[in-house]
């Protein structure tokens with residue numbers, strides 16, 4: 001029988017758990033033409049949430065969307081081509097029709113090249129000389145406007161923080177602000193430190209140009225229903241307490257929770273018991289071990305001390321004298337190191353406590369303290 005859980009790529013339909021409130025709000029904002037910023041840690045389910053909502057809007061409201069993944073983009077030219085290709089793909093028309101469309105709407109002087117890969121999938125590229133890059137960028141940025149005439153449009157820039165290194169932030173902002181009400185832009189990414197600066201720093205182009213959209217962990221009651229139903233439908237059983245235990249380790253982080261459920265299901269013939277649970281936990285931790293060890297090695301001694309302090313004190317009362325003495329940290333350097341760890345997206349904080357962003361990394365470290 002097929003495992004009813006999945007982790008790794010984007011999830012939708014039967015693999016998608018709840019998030020109903022977020023979907024409803026996001027859909028409303030997109031239809032209203034708002035520009036939205038979504039940041040959340042790695043593997044938190046950002047891409048899945050946004051694509052799920054867009055697919056629903058496509059069916060219900062005939063919305064058209066363009067999805068651009070900016071991961072790995074390292075130059076203006078690459079950005080132009082990635083964006084152009086995303087626009088072309090979203091037209092969902094035969095190649096000759098796509099080319100005809102572009103020729104009819106834009107002055108695009110550069111020639112359009114189509115590359116077909118082994119799987120028969122086509123990729124659209126523009127050929128232009130380096131001197132024409134700025135001009136071409138201008139034109140490409142305005143392209144979505146041409147179908148915005150009749151349709152509702154949403155453009156998603158996934159991993160938007162990558163834009164920072166390309167030197168096109170000002171240009172992008174200047175162009176996109178003229179599209180307001182016609183196109184809803186969704187900017188998302190996992191580098192909270194960088195994204196916050198881009199959107200909250202007064203000197204930056206995108207300052208205060210978006211609605212900050214919060215996504216939280218999926219709730220215990222939603223996970224419980226999701227996991228229990230999937231076990232039952234496939235003829236297996238899991239007690240609520242085990243789900244509670246999973247969530248106490250994964251904190252409801254979508255990726256890790258699905259991973260845990262997936263492996264637990266694999267290891268279970270009829271019903272989950274303590275032995276199976278422990279075996280699964282061990283397996284998952286062994287698999288992540290290398291990654292966490294490398295992450296740990298990349299930290300300075302002081303950063304390591306502060307992380308231990310956070311885990312030991314559960315992120316609260318860090319300035320407690322005894323604890324500082326135990327780890328030989330000075331008050332002044334604690335403040336600095338906390339900021340560095342925040343900037344590096346290793347830790348985060350709520351109103352009253354600090355915590356490690358990655359719940360399994362925190363669990364791994366906890367095992368090494370006590």
Ligand SMILES: Nc1ncnc2c1ncn2[C@@H]1O[C@H](COP(=O)(O)OP(=O)(O)OP(=O)(O)O)[C@@H](O)[C@H]1O
Nearest residue numbers: 007008009017042043044045046047048254255258
């Ligand atoms: N709503 C959900 N219900 C169940 N599982 C989910 C949900 N959202 C995400 N997941 C799990 O998390 C994994 C990662 O999801 P996704 O790729 O959408 O996250 P992301 O935040 O975009 O990650 P990245 O930072 O790597 O881009 C999925 O493979 C799936 O296992």
Ligand SMILES: [Mg+2]
Nearest residue numbers: 046047048158
């Ligand atoms: Mg993603």
